[in-house]
Amino acid sequence: MIDTVAQSLRQLRESAPLVQLITNYVSMNIAANALIAVGASPAMVQAPEEASEFLRDCAQALAVNIGTLSDISAQTMAETAKTANAADKPWVLDPVAVGATQFRRDTGAKLLSLRPTIIRGNASEIRALANRGGSSRGVDAGDMVSEAESDARNLAHSSGAVVAITGPMDFITDGDRAMRLFGGHGLMPKVTALGCALSGVTAAFATTAAPYEATLAALAAYAAAGSLAGEHAAGPGSFAVAFIDALHMLTPDMVHERTRIEII
Amino acid sequence: MIDTVAQSLRQLRESAPLVQLITNYVSMNIAANALIAVGASPAMVQAPEEASEFLRDCAQALAVNIGTLSDISAQTMAETAKTANAADKPWVLDPVAVGATQFRRDTGAKLLSLRPTIIRGNASEIRALANRGGSSRGVDAGDMVSEAESDARNLAHSSGAVVAITGPMDFITDGDRAMRLFGGHGLMPKVTALGCALSGVTAAFATTAAPYEATLAALAAYAAAGSLAGEHAAGPGSFAVAFIDALHMLTPDMVHERTRIEII
Amino acid sequence: MIDTVAQSLRQLRESAPLVQLITNYVSMNIAANALIAVGASPAMVQAPEEASEFLRDCAQALAVNIGTLSDISAQTMAETAKTANAADKPWVLDPVAVGATQFRRDTGAKLLSLRPTIIRGNASEIRALANRGGSSRGVDAGDMVSEAESDARNLAHSSGAVVAITGPMDFITDGDRAMRLFGGHGLMPKVTALGCALSGVTAAFATTAAPYEATLAALAAYAAAGSLAGEHAAGPGSFAVAFIDALHMLTPDMVHERTRIEII
Structure with missing residues (x-):
């Protein structure tokens, strides 16, 4: 696995890889910087006039994120996801606060029906998406990762996607296989949009391996960079800076040393 | 007061507290990080399809900011402000550059008529809002805080809101009571959107005390964090980073030591 | 020249100078911070209801950037550019990824026809704009600066604009005169939106001198700040922070010491 x-x-x-992001306004800058730091190239092309054309002709992968949803962006996400499927390019769904409003539940269900390659969210979001509802308090995980593991398995089975829950411990499943990933740092949830940026990074990794392995690689790289950044941080502000530096200087050996995988 | x-x-x-922000694109990331650092939870839910529902069902307070206004966001701010009133949840108005264009003057007047709990702006913005016009040169304060104090009192009287002017010295009034707050750091106006982020932080504090006291608490916490950050900054870039760290590590004692209140 | x-x-x-930016969401925060750090004042006023009025009555210069284009922003950019021409205020065009989609090619051609004062892009973008098409892989320069020099000259001739290509080496031409600028740091392309921010900074400098000289001043200040920041950076995260600090502390002597001009 580590290999x-x-x-x-x-x-x-x-x-x-050139990764197209249709994502929320809070995350755009840090997502772009995280993608560049890890070695990919980001493109925030999101107008309905061009999003599908850009994915078909230019990008290698797509990440969609419903954080600051609008009616237009919801439609564009769906259209571009269809283009990704038609072009056999991987796409990642990040269902931010999907249980919080009817608009989010509807958009989440619509995007889920378009067969994402990978779904990444926190425990509350994965539970809400798996159960077509539930509640989600903003973008923070109210639920524990461990409590959401069976929901993640069910969601993977019903959708065909690899499902990843990220939190103090990460959980990855394709419905049959599953594993837990340990690493990271306690300041990671204190930096806004690091999860959103991870969805973009996961899309970049999805161009390098099959979805299950690619998701592990993305989450392990992220966790290792978080662990490294934690050594240079006095709080969430300096952590965010050190995290981008860490993603940039990350080596396979660092990932090996700073993460632990538990196959279930 | 300090207690x-x-x-x-x-x-x-x-x-x-979960604070909903309908705010400008420049400020979104730093506002979210400031809210997390101080101990709150941000949610940038702003689509007309869901903003009121989210405030009613999920959020404890609202901050609206007209920095990068659009026709849709202006309407959504007004609708969500009405929901806040109906649900008896505090909401903060940040009238960025309200005197600069007719669109801003109209939107400012409309939002003002919806009885914000707290209004926070720089001296130029408070003067423009109080006088239904005037001029406001972009987002920077051309006017002195001291010159705007009587406008702030008038605005508080006519609107029923607590009004705060922030700048080299801060001024807070509910129309009858008033005080000045000293603290902060000279680099604070050199970091974009710190004022916008403060409006979000003020909404968070508005869930903890009555509006006048909550505004003082928010501004004092901010000023103390600015003072602390200034000790670790070589310029506005490193100041912004240190400021988020400072908000995160802030203790009541630090606020006490680094700010001074003058009751008028 | 250095004088x-x-x-x-x-x-x-x-x-x-107050500079109005109609720019992409990725760049908004760092562009505003770069403008403040260098000594200007940014305003992201972009609604069709007010953008032209604000430029006419408040701002001294304009920068438009098609990074996260929409139909509304494309129209507003064109209207505001016309206002800039009518008011004899300089405006800068930043044609992000202009060759990538039909929507971008059309918008780029439309904006080009409105006679920008200065055009700043990477080599791929300048080539695409000069040749009304071509390809542009996202926002990164696939082409070399040297290969695009004749395209830049042609574009300057046909449009009447000063054209600047930025990259490992910069190239500036008004069609007749041309020069190369050396400086900067290898981490600059690893920080998202630094180029977009430079377009805003160039608009600020365009209020201080004729377009050719102003473009040189902007690019030289930027290159010197990059060189300075590179001495304090462990990676792209800390580089971005140090870069804002460097722009803030920059002196004419530093620009002199850290850049080199080659007149062609």
């Missing part, structure tokens, strides 16, 4: 992660990271840096 | 501030800060961190 | 740069920088800091 797969190392290989994915190396391949990402050689190929520098 | 109230300390109590508000403690209560904010215990309750971690 | 012109020094004079422009001093004048910018004395006059603190």
Whole structure:
């Protein structure tokens, strides 16, 4: 498994995949910086006039995120996701606060029906998406990762996606296989939009390996960079800065040393 | 007064209020990070399809900011402000550059008529809002805080809101009572959107105390964090980073030591 | 030439020009911070209801950037550019990824026809704009600056604009005169939206000198700040922070010491 992660990271840096993001306004800057730091190239192309064309002709992967949803962006996300499927390019769904309002539940269900390659969210979001409702208090995880594991498995089975829950511990499943990932740092949830940025990074990794392995590689790289950044941080402000530096200097060995995988 | 501030800060961190922001694109990231750092939870839910529902069902307070106004956001701000009133939840108005264009003057007047709990702006903005016009050169304060004090009192009287002017010195009034707050750091106006973020932070504090005391608590916490950050900054870039760290590590004692209140 | 740069920088800091930006969401925060750090004042006023009025009555210069284009923003950019021409205020076009989609090619051609004062892009963008098409892989320069020099000259001739290509080396031309600028740091392309922010900074400098000299001053200040920031950076995260600090502390002497001009 660890070899797969190392290989994915190396391949990402050689190929520098162009990843299209249709994402929220809070995350745009840090998501772009995280993608560049890890070795990919971001493009926030999101107008209905061009989003599908750009994905078809230019980008290698797509990430959609419903954080600051609008009616237009919801439609554009759906259209571009269809284009991704038609072009056989991976796409990642980040269902921010999907249980919080009817608009989010509807948009989440619509995007889920378009067969995302990978779904990444916190425990509350994965539970809400799996159960077509539930509650989600803003963008923070109210639920524990461990409590959401069976929901994640069910969601993976019903949707065909690899499902990842991120939190103090990460959980990844394709419905059959599953594993837990340990690493990261306690300041990560104190920096806004790091999860959103991770969805973009996961889309970049999805160009380097099969979805299950790619998701592990993305989450492991992120967790290792978080662990490294934590050594240089006095609080969430300096952590965010150190985290981008860490993603940039990350080596496969650092990922190996700073994360632990538990196959279930 | 200082005891109230300390109590508000403690209560904010215990309750971690969910604050909804309908704010400008420049400020979104730093506002979210400032809210998390101080102990609250931000949610940038702003689509007309869901903003009122989210405020009613999920959020404890609202902040609206007209920095990068659009026709849709102006309407959504007004609708959500009405929902806040109906649900008896505090809401903060940040009238960015309200005197600069007819669109801003109209939107400012409309939002003012919806009885904000607290209004926070720079001296130029408060003067423009109080006088239904005037001029406002972008987002920077051309006017002195002291020159705007009587406008702030008038605005508080006519609107029923607590009015805060922030700048080199802050001024807070409910129309009858008034005080000046000293603290902060000279680099604060050199970091974009720190004022916008403060409006969000003020909404968070508004869940912990009555509006006048809550505004003081928010501004005092901010000023103390600015003073602390100034000790670790080589310029506005490192100041912004240190400021988020400072908000995160802030204690009631630090607020006490680094700010001074003058009751008028 | 270097004297012109020094004079422009001093004048910018004395006059603190108000620069209106209609720019992409990724760049908004860092562009605003870069403008403040260099000594200008940013305003992201972009609604069709007010953008032209604000430029006419308040701002001294305009920068438009098609990074996260929409149909409304494309129209507003064109209307505001016309207002800039009518009011004889300089405006800068930043044609992000202009070759990537039909929507971008059309918008780029439309804005080009409105006679920008200055055009700033990477080599791929300048080539695409000069050749009304071509390809542009996202926002990164696939082409070399040197390969695009003749395209830049042609574009300057046909449009009447000063054209600047930025990259490992910068190239500036008004069609007849041309020069290369050396400086900067290898981490600059690893920070998202630094180029977009430079377009705003160039608009600020355009209020201090004729377009050719102003463009040189902006690019030289930026390159010098990049060189300075590079001495304090462990990666792209800390580089971005140090870069804002460096723009803030920049002196004419530093620009002189850290850049080199080659007149062609």
